[in-house]
Amino acid sequence: MRIVALILIYPFVFLWTFISGLTGMILSIIFRARELTLSFVPGKMWAPVIFWLMGIKVKREGLENIDPDTPSIFVCNHGSFLDIPACVMKIPVNLNFIAKKELKKTPVVGWYITATDQIYIDRKNKDRAMESMAQAAEKIKQGKHVLTYPEGTRSKDGSIKMFRRGSFIIAKEGNIPIIPVAISGANAILPPGSFFAKRGNIELSIGEAFRPSDFPEMSVEDLANEARRRVIAMSNDHQED
Template identity: 30%
Template sequence: MTSFLQKVKVVWMVAVLSPITLVCGILCATSLWFDRSGQYYHFVSQVWCRSILWAGFVKVQLTGGEKIKWDDTFIIVSNHQSHFDPAVLRPNLHNNHRYLAKMELAKIPVLGWALKYGDDVLIDRFKRAEAAKGLDATEQKLREGKSVVIFAEGTRSEDGVMRPFKRGAFTLAMKTGLPILPVTVMESYKIMPKGKFIMNGGEVKVIVHDPIDTASFMTQANGEAALNELTFNTIAAPFHHSSQPAPAAV
């Protein structure tokens, strides 16, 4: 893209998304004052995310979306390719879900307000006691019947290659007995590469896999590790049939 077109795109996105972000951010941050269920929060955040997709000229190719119903409660585990992933998933996962997000995002103006005072869960990854509180809060959301999306790699991939998954999602699965819903996100690292904050436009692929029942893993001595491996391999499988780099081994 030429320098001129890049500048035009920046102006377009700032002009369109600034007012939408301000309004939606404030509505999300204050929504729990009058709707403790979080459904209004979820609706407004969907509108916000759809606006981001539209303004960035991004299309989403969704496969398996019919496997999710509004009242289903899952621990949704996804790979993580860019800052853009939550905007892709929120309007395309058709159930009542929340995000487990890193505490650093609370420092971002407007978005941080929505995350801090809204219905998603923030976690401090670098303080063990605070991280434990974040997982406890996540468990509470699950017990309220809300699904939670967890990017199990713990950070974004710089090149699209999947990294080994952290334990958090699988510890929660073993503790609650809730099924894991594996989700694969492909090509989003090209839309917004790590370190960049302007979207390139294009198409992102989202694949919703069959849920994984955790019951059989709960009776195994190494059940958590086995569940982690199965989930990783399920999410990684589509990459072996695409032009994207293959995931790193578990």
């Protein structure tokens, strides 16, 4: 019965995604309203309707750990396509993304990312990847918040894989606050390889920010491991509840 309902619902999900992406492109390209695009279209327009249509509730804790006036790097585990709408809906700042280059060719999503001047990273080319990291650092210095998924791809089994270095190179060089974010439940609702989402709850936990200068002896790899440790701890807390 759930699959039949989703077959009827999914066309509206895709249509709403297209309408939201088109709205974002119009606001960004024609009206030059990039900040409005980032604050309104993903979190207020697109994601809430998507979750409502699919019968999924998203809960949040740790809002007090966000300082909107302090540019930060949010680092989040990645186990489902649902992670992105959950983050843009429940993290109340204008989020900039570092997206893998392959998404540039994706209809609507790639158009939206390009129109809103997000950063693409070529993971197969080390020099270009580092150049993308430098662009991200510059955006942060200009007062932008950045959301990253340092595992690099979705976890197939729900476990949190090793965090890649890119986000933490930026953080260490600029002493930029790192905010760990743990998403629980999204992988069970819509794991990689699945098309039909289950009903359920997604829990988004926002941890305390920490700066590289808090741990001056740590290398980039150590910072990545520390962020991963915190994300795993928050995720485990939800599994025990």
